[in-house]
Amino acid sequence: MPQDFLPFTRPSIDATTMDAVAEVLRSGWLASGSKVLEFEAALSAYLGGRSVRAVTSGTAALEIALAVADIGPGDEVITTPMSWCATSNVILRRGARPVFVDVDLDSRNLDLDAVEAAITPRTRAILPVHFSGLPIDQDRLYRLGRQHGLRIIEDAAHAIGSAWKGRRIGSHGDLVCFSFHPNKNMTTGEGGAIVASTPQEVEFIETYRFNGVMHRAPGEFDVSFAGMKANLSDIAAQIGLGQLVRLETFNARRRELAAHYYARWASNCPLRLPARGDEDHSWHMFAPLLPVDRLGLSRADFIARMKQHGIGVGIHYPAIHLLSAYRGLGWREGQFPNAERVGRETITLPLFPAMALQDVDRVIDTVHAVLAEIAHAA
Structure with a gap:
């Protein structure tokens, strides 16, 4: 391979961020802590004050969002066949059925005429991807959701910093999921985030991302459902803080x-x-x-x-x-x-x-x- 090989993507991590990560390592607190809270607050500010919770991947964000929407066996979720496999894998993992419809050849985004034609009594949600960061028609997408009583779960893995009619993706809408994989526009090493709409949804996400654990009195906790282990580390959050400002x-x-x-x-x-x-x-x-x-x-x-x-x-x-x-x-x-x-x-x-x-x-x-x-x- 030539010495000056040019990859199709490469993350940009500056020395200031590396030094800040070293400080986290020296602190002795590496799991979810103050840096995760700081990162979530910074993401919330970037998205106009919406409630944001960080998780370990964009895949985890999508799976938790489906759980928030109570998607399960017998349900159908209309989605795209043109994405990374995680977009539909999470639907299967919830016991639901992905219903694919075709995409526009040039935007690679869902054909919303085909989406409307695919809606059945079993359809519970639409899960579009903003392919390569190009937003799908948000006006029509949400109009379809309202008309048919469907949840909209946006796979915005490509779209941090994209906007629809001047409004950032994630600053509006229903459930919006981001990825911070190393090949994305900003990274936390590995990681993701979910934007939710209500305090109840935020509480559910917080519980779901940590095994369903609900803390009681000091040293006591309960588990009311089987969640997953998807809480972000302070190490990853510190990388994210350095990336978000850039x-x-x-x-x-x-x-x-x-x-x-x-x-x-x-x-x-x-x-x-x-x-x-x-x-x-x-x-x-x-x-x-x-x-x-x-x-x-x-x-x-x-x-x-x-x-x-x-x-x-x-x-x-x-x-x-x-x-x-x-x-x-x-x-x-x-x-x-x-x-x-x-x-x-x-x-x-x-x-x-x-x-x-x-x-x-x-x-x-x-x-x-x-x-x-x-x-x-x-």
Whole structure:
């Protein structure tokens, strides 16, 4: 691998944050404590005062949100086949059934016409993903929820810092779940958060994330239900505090980099570029489509050649309904053609705040060079 290898993503952790984490380590208190409370307060302020509780992952956030909404056996949750598998896995883990509908080919967000057509008497919730940080139409989404009495559980794993009509994702809405995985716009190492609407929901989340334990008198506690172990550590929270104060700078840089991709590929672009959105798009990733059939090439070959040239390329994501666990539930090829095409053709190109505009130029030049190599070899 070349010395100057450019990955498709890389977290930016500054020395101040590293020093602050060292202070936490020296304090002797590493589990959930004052830093988690401070991080939750900072997230709440960022989201306009909404109640936020931190957990160990975006996956845990989604599963707990489904529990808050009392989703269980016999229930249906309408969701997307174009996401990381956790989005639908958590529905199965609650004993409910994920009901997939197709996505728009360019935004990768749920087709809300298809969502409306899929609603049945068993539907209890809609679980959309703000793909790559591009918000789904919040007005129509919540109008559907109100019309049919459904909970809305937003998978905002990609969307910290994104906004809909000037309002940050998570500053409004029902249950909103974030991820702070290392490849996200901000990280806690591993972690996530849930935005809830009522004090009762917040109390339930606090109990659920710590095994269902409810503390009584000093040294005494009770357990009224089987929760999970999903409380964030102070170590992770301290990383999050250092990241949150830089988030707007991170996202501004991501927008600059994405804009440069579009400017360079304003013409003669061999790829199908994703929907651009507007200034409220946080650009978690840049994932165009590689038209493998039209160009007569293998995506795997393209990715391997890009790596040889020092450029990392990801795949986000294979279509969920074609994974073995979901084929076993009766889903099959041909049901969601847009999601399936994205699953076949998507290539995630480098996009992270530490990149220079010249790095984007390098990626674009390498894409053209690799495609020329493949065409010549054919």
